[in-house]
Amino acid sequence: MPNILLTNYCNRNCPYCFAKARVKLGTASGQWEMSPEELETVLKYLGPGRGLVSLLGGEPTLHSRYPDIVRSLAERGYDMKLFTNGTTPELRRSLPPASRGLFTIILNLNHPDTYTSQEWAQIEANCRCLGGRLGLSFNVFTTPVSWEYLREAIVTWKLSSVIRIGLAQPIHGTPNTFLTEAQMDEACQALVAMAEAVARDGISLGFDCGFRLCMFSPEQRGTLAECGTRFLFDCKPILDIGPELAVWRCFPFSNEPPVKLTDFGSLRQIEEHFDRRWGPEQARGNTPSCGSCHNRRTGTCRGGCLSRTVSLSRGGDGHA
């Protein structure tokens, strides 16, 4: 399911931000917003029946018509997944009726020290209001990995018990902060320890794209499985749809030329376009052993994040 970028600006400025190339960070107004007409065009591509609409930004709740958009999508029977930084009051003020489909909220929560007191107060108010409808997202971008505040937030505010785990990946041509290969072992050990620790409170981890199977030993994977971890060792076109209906493979590729949505007959055709465009690079994988890996051949691992592979091939410092 593609991500619909409602805005291209965000009031936060996360060092690892995947969208840095296309999103104006640290501002709450004055940039591009998706128009109702553009949104209608995107919805036509989602296919018949009630589907899932994934709303993103920038910060989507900063869109000047955000309440109207949420209400309209709910009335038309769409399920919604919203990715937010959680620092705006609009998040809790503009909720669809509970009886209308699913409305899942993923709040990306950094360390509390990185927020102003006003921002943290908004996060707390949103979390208290939304409770189990809201899940936390955690991006690992440096080591050592500090995650204890996530458990406290989930237990205190009775949030969803699954934490989305993202690995910060390099965006070629854009100076973001990301995990280097040298940091991976430590980060993965920390994630296993985290999974074991939070499992005592019934909390589990859910991997986002870009992980490799070989980052974890069978023993570590077994531990993660026992702790309810949702595995994902995949990397495929997500399709981020933004200004003027431009479509990128995914945010880490937002420095690459996009395609235009309306030049294609379906989302599947766009995915195939990006698969063709990046196929040779994806075949290489993140590591030298990816090419001959049995798990690559069976499709259970895609060789890690394609952006990391491309960054390495262009002289990036994925292998620090």
Add this chain to the structure above:
Amino acid sequence: MLNLVVARTVAGSPVEIMPMETFEQVMTALVETQDSGSPPTQNLVSLREREVTLHADPPEAQPHLAQMTARLQASGLRVAVYVHGGPLAGGVGKNTSVIYNAQALSGTSTRAPVETQDVASLRLFLAMSSADLDTHVETQDFASLLRRVNTMTGLDAVTLGVGWTGWGSGPQPIAPECRPAWAAKVLEIASALTDLGVRTSFACGMPLCLFSRQQLGHLAALKVTWPIAWCTPQFHVEPSGQLRYCARLRGACGVHISDSRPFEQIARLSDRWSPMKAFCGHANGSSCRSLATRACGGGCLSHLLADWQGPAMAPVPPQAGNVTEGK
């Protein structure tokens, strides 16, 4: 997850058919539940990606199969038809997946042998099909099972069942001393299926701790649908319209699809029974982290209740009469 038994063959008895009138009652209850926004809605619309399974044994016995399929799909639900063989022509649309019982196809089932043309008919749907395969350790010759697996190229998925018995109907299906051997063989089957490009999923009711940590780690590297150890309400509707928690909990609910908010009644029964899972004998009870994170459903509830049927500890199973609105 919703299971509708629209046609059922039991040896020596006439085929049971779900009348269209009963199906309409299912649709009414489904729409009412979805509109109510109550917790069962979440179970019905989100579990297993909104899939409804029509059990049609044999499919040609249900004259309204195509109509039923179309109605459900028009409501935005994915439909799978579960068959033990039998011609499917005209019975299902192009967007319907087919799950077939591989025991029946191989002729090892107690059901009537399947004719060659039936198999050919099923193979028309191979690309979108999956199969059920019982791995009950005391009745399976694993070598022949692996040979059969090798014929499953082109399938979308194979569901491995453990063959749990129903409530009060017998001993544990896999004796404790057989579990390590069973787990190793199942891992071998899943590995063989992965090499064939076929995804493995596990039928409900298996405790996670049947596998060692190392084995779980290897399973995570295969084409496997997670979670592998689960037990959730199946919302199982009989041809007569009787609604059950699942196919195995026979006669324990007494809710009819025409009752007021039938799915919510089942969900409440589920809430009442779920604390029993904390006494799961497999994994150190409530201290189990897999139980806490729902990585494991605590094994089969039916089997768990059967364990509790000893005279000293037998619980009174919740009955429909005990379930009242608003509780």
